[in-house]
Amino acid sequence: MVDRLITSDPQDWCAFSSCPRPAPPEPSGGSAASNYEGYADKVVATDRNHERVGVSVYGWLGINDFQQLVDASARNPDFCIRFLSEKNHSERQRHVAILSMYGLSIDQHVVFVRNLMKLRDQDLISSEELTSAMVPRLSTMMVLAHYQDEGIQSLLKELEARDDIGPSPKSRIRSILSGDALEERRLFDLECCSVRH
Incomplete structure (x- = not known):
């Protein structure tokens, strides 16, 4: 049971009750990615600014930069497709881009x-x-x-x-x-x- 707790998704521990959710984004003053170049820059900057986020993907939850990326991804999922089609991005940047797609319908x-x-x-x-x-x-x-x-x-x-x-x-x-x-x-x-x- 302990092993399952360690390896499970804490976001999903209690699927039918209240569990922690990402903090809502702070007002961005228009800085959220609204075009592809802005999106790509946001992915790279989010990765660079949060290099200390550990191996666990849950370290990203509550980080405002990441949540802005999640919001931008939900508005235009094609940005991530284009980002991943380009070979010049690092493995970690690609990981951040894919991870940020969790807000899709x-x-x-x-x-x-x-x-x-x-x-x-x-x-x-x-x-x-x-x-x-x-x-x-x-x-x-x-x-x-x-x-x-x-x-x-x-x-x-x-x-x-x-x-x-x-x-x-x-x-x-x-x-x-x-x-x-x-x-x-x-x-x-x-x-x-x-x-x-």
Whole structure:
């Protein structure tokens, strides 16, 4: 149980009760990225200004620069696609860009991952980058809770059929498609929350 707590997503510990959420962005005075160049600069600056954020992705939550990037990404997901299609960005910058996409709606997420599949077919992103975006690390419950959505079902089946998706992600996909992943998370949340209380 302790091992599961350490490796689980604290954002999703209590899926059906109140859990910590990212701090709302401070007024930016128009500095939020509103065009592609502004977006790309924001990704690079966010990475550079927060180099001390540890390995855990949850270190980004509550950082105003990152939240502004999340907001910009939700307004125009194509900015991230263009950013990832360019080879001049570091692995960490690309990671920050993908991570910031967790605020997308279900429909936006489906379109975003389909576009990533196109980038993968052109060898512009790695298979790891594709699978990391498949189920957003900061909003895992979004995909799990909507596993019956036609768009999510179709997307996951397409991903599962790909030759460049490894056995572990394929197993995860099958678990989501069947609803088992959601049930496991609900049971874990119940155990976790009862232990915490």
